Amino acid sequence: MVLDPICLMEVDEKCARFKTVYNGQTFYFCDKGCKQKFEEEPEKYIDIEEREEK
Numbered sequence: 001m002v003l004d005p006i007c008l009m010e011v012d013e014k015c016a017r018f019k020t021v022y023n024g025q026t027f028y029f030c031d032k033g034c035k036q037k038f039e040e041e042p043e044k045y046i047d048i049e050e051r052e053e054k
């Protein structure tokens with residue numbers, strides 16, 4: 001299971017219908033709305049990972 005970065009719900013990556021690749025990483029979403037939100041402002045939702053690099 002992976003986390004939907006938008007609503008933090010668990011998504012089964014094996015049957016996830018909504019996913020997108022950003023920065024070489026695949027993100028999975030519970031629905032089309034979450035995917036759309038992520039694609040509009042991906043940086044807003046992945047800033048946790050940027051912080052780890054610092």
Ligand SMILES: [Zn+2]
Nearest residue numbers: 004007030034
């Ligand atoms: Zn979601």
